[in-house]
Amino acid sequence: xxxxxxxxxxxxxxxxxxxxxxxxxxxxxxxxxxxxxxxxxxxxxxxxxxxxxxxxxxxxxxxxxxxxxxxxxxxxxxxxxxxxxxxxxxxxxxxxxxxxxxxxx
Numbered sequence: 001x002x003x004x005x006x007x008x009x010x011x012x013x014x015x016x017x018x019x020x021x022x023x024x025x026x027x028x029x030x031x032x033x034x035x036x037x038x039x040x041x042x043x044x045x046x047x048x049x050x051x052x053x054x055x056x057x058x059x060x061x062x063x064x065x066x067x068x069x070x071x072x073x074x075x076x077x078x079x080x081x082x083x084x085x086x087x088x089x090x091x092x093x094x095x096x097x098x099x100x101x102x103x104x105x
Contacts, residue, residue: 018085018102022095028067028088029060030095034104041073041083047103048090060086067092 022030046053046069053069063070067088074084085104089095095102 016103016105018104022102024094025064025086027064028092029064029086030088032085032087034073034083034085044073045105046071046085046087047105048100051090053087053090063088 018032018034020032022032025031042057045056048069053071055070056072058070058072060072060074063072063086069088069090071085071087074086087095087102089098089100091098
């Protein structure tokens, strides 16, 4: 039987969805390696479900201390391959258990 390509319109891959474990860093900050970024890293926007988070490009210390949706993309300094996203959720909950999805666009 010859090999055939099957198109699955029901299950497209969302490259902007952040997957895997969000690693607790300090305070309100979590880290996740970023595989796909469309466009410039410094102009990336982070969404919690459909809500835009920010401010973007916040200092690491502000993310740790204040949280509340702040985030920044950084070069690999924590042992990941490629850029890493340091972020906090809108309400400073654990993104691994709060039931929300995070997209980087």
